[in-house]
Every structure is written in structure tokens, then in C-alpha cells.
Amino acid sequence: MDKEISQAVIRRMPRYYRYLGDLIDKGVERISSYDLSVMMHVTASQIRQDLNNFGGFGQQGYGYNVKYLYEEIGKILGLNIVHNIIIIGAGNVGQAIANYVNFERVGFNIIALFDVNPDLIGKSIRGIEIHDYNELEEFVKNNKVDIAALTLPKNAAVESSSKLIELGVKAFWNFANVDIENEDNSLIVENVHLSESLMRLSYNIIRQDKA
């Protein structure tokens, strides 16, 4: 069994990926952990420790090959694999996400939206159909669904997540202001709690005003 890699490390990997992508765009071929650390405002030590959780991607005296490291991190994050996403709730947030074209470039395909609102059902966003919520069960049974994005009010989110769990969906991208119960840790949940994010912003504004 591989040693468990801490979520603190995982949280940083997409950021490395982003910076390396930017370096490729700038035509940079190689970079040392030190130079990258200056760009990213982190320590070189942390970069080397983080990367070495997954293998030795660098070379002494040379540093890291940008393109190679970029690709390796992409594989670590599973961006070379296609993930099918369904969006539960075709309101403002659900539609906003469905409109993001960039997710597809990194392997995330939105294959359907669901809603209970008759005004929305049947419409399409970028060619992705908004289905009747009542068709959810049938759809999940007949399609490969890797991730369910929950973009609906909290009560509805709880209800639909239990339905989806029953249907075998294991990964949730949760925008609702509630925690998805995950007692036995069999689920994978990523929360995007916008109101909590705003509250932290508010706290830090006040703290700075006081200092």
C-alpha cells in the first residue's frame, strides 16, 4: 500500500500545475525549486518535499523540466482521465458552471443538468440539456456519472445527495450551504461554501482595520 499523502500537499498541487502551465506559455524550459519558490511565494523546501511525495521529477544541478513536471502533475491529479459531471440544480450557479469551457480541457465533461423547474427543463446550455429531475435515476443508471455537482438549496441538496448515493455516485462537488453526511468516509466531497469564504474575508478585513 502506498503511503497516504496529506491533503495539505494535495491542496497545493493544482497551484503548482497552474504556475507550470504559465511557465510553458512563457516558453520557459526548466526551473529550479528556488526560482519557482520566489514566483509562488513559498519555500523551495516545501516544493521539493511536496513533489517528492510522488517521485523524483528533478535532476541535481539542473532543476525541473517544466513540461515534464507539468505533465506528471497532470497525471497525479487525474487530468488525463475523463470525468463525467452532472449538475443538480440549473439555477444561476449551475448554469454558470455549465458555461465554463475550461473544465473540459482538463478532463471534466458536463453531460447533463437537472432541475424541477418546468421553465428550465428541455432547454440547453452550450448544448448540454437540462433534464427533468424526475429522470435523474434513469439517467444515472444509463450513463457513467463520476461527479455530481450540487447547485441547489440546502434541503434539496441533502435530499438529492442521498438519492445519488443510493444510485452509486461517490463524488460530490457541493455548492450548497450544508455538509453532505459522509459517516463512513466512503464519499469524496469537495465543498465550495461561498458564504464561508465571504465570512473569512470579512473577518480579515476587520482584523486588518484593527491592527
Place this chain on the structure above:
Amino acid sequence: MDKEISQAVIRRMPRYYRYLGDLIDKGVERISSYDLSVMMHVTASQIRQDLNNFGGFGQQGYGYNVKYLYEEIGKILGLNIVHNIIIIGAGNVGQAIANYVNFERVGFNIIALFDVNPDLIGKSIRGIEIHDYNELEEFVKNNKVDIAALTLPKNAAVESSSKLIELGVKAFWNFANVDIENEDNSLIVENVHLSESLMRLSYNIIRQDKA
């Protein structure tokens, strides 16, 4: 000078606030750190440590008064203060945020959106006007702007953030896939990097499949 409270603690405060709000809705008057810890799947010790950064809100042998603690945490997070927000970029994400009514309940007022797209300029969302991006400077000078939400492509986000910094805006709610440069730590930035969130989800899906 007050001792600095770690961001690890701050990150958890809004979640306490949410659970306490739910308890109020359920009519619960008091709760012990132990009972709350079971609900939230954290340790009672952590709850008590976290709260005691800000003061002793409980009572031995009794626990915590739910309503009182809820209000105190609200004050700590500055939810009793009105924060004016402008949204830069009235695309899908900007509009989705403008449509969130719940933010107002906790003191966040969206007072304007800005965009360069002539099709959008002049329209309104929930009575909030979409202004011409060219009017941004004038608007910021004539209004109290506490927070700028950046919901626009990365290059535009970088450009508009430097303009806003010049105009004295200090707090950013950043949805763009880029880091706002904050060399001297004079800014407050909360990032909502959706693609990074998705990548973590993807990593954890793969990890679980392997285990």
C-alpha cells in the same frame, strides 16, 4: 496588541456559525462542546480551543448558550457590519453571485456590477445595475467599496485588480484563475479557484479507486 489568531481557526468559524444557526432553527437552547463535536465530526477539544481564542463563551457544567454563541461568532466574523461589494465582470459567475440573496442577510451588499460588454451594460440584476467598466474609477471614488469580486478572465482580473488597488480597494474575492499579487501583504484576498477544487476532487477519486 492582540495575539494573532491562526487562519486554521478562522477557516472553521463560519462552520460553527452555520451549525449554531441550524440549532437555533431546531429550537435548541444550549449545547455542550461534546454534543456539538459529535454533530460536526470534530473533537470537543478543538471546539473549546477555537472558541477560547476569542473569549470564554461557555459556562462550566452547562455548556454554551446557542443563541448567544451564534451572535458572538457573528460579531467576530463581522456579520453585524455592512460590507459593500462590487462585482467586476458580469458574466455567468458574476451574475450568479449577484443573484444570491442570502449574502445580504449576513451583511454583504452588492452595490454594482461592471463589464465591458455593451450588451450587458445598463441591464440590472435584482435591481443592481451593470455599469460600463470605464465608469469604475469614478464609481469607486464616489462610493464606499469594501470588497471587489473578480469574476472575469485571468488577464482582465490582473489588470482590473491593479486599477482597484490604486483606487484604494484592499479586499478581493477572487474567482479568476490567477493569484492577485500581494507582495507586502497589504491586501486581503480570498480565492475561489473552482478548477483547483475540481482537480482535488479528481485526485481523491483516483486515490480511492486505487485503495
Place this chain on the structure above:
DNA sequence: TAGATTGTTAATCGATTAACAATC
């Protein structure tokens, strides 16, 4: 080769958990 920079071990720092005296 000499210089640069990694990979990795050891040291430090900070955050979490445990324990318990204080006290309601």
C-alpha cells in the same frame, strides 16, 4: 571538473488532542 540543485534526513514550528483543575 566545479557549480548547481536535487532528494532526503533532521530540526523546528505550529496545530491538534488529551487531561484535569476550576467552577457553575
Place this chain on the structure above:
DNA sequence: TAGATTGTTAATCGATTAACAATC
């Protein structure tokens, strides 16, 4: 009062940083 539960100190755990031998 006895029981419950806090506030807080001490112990533990984990994450970050420093240091340096290995090596390209």
C-alpha cells in the same frame, strides 16, 4: 452538594523549514 462541562495547560502529532550529502 454532586455532576457536568468548561477553560487552559501539557503532551502529542503532523507539517514546514533547514541543512547537507548525493549527484548531475
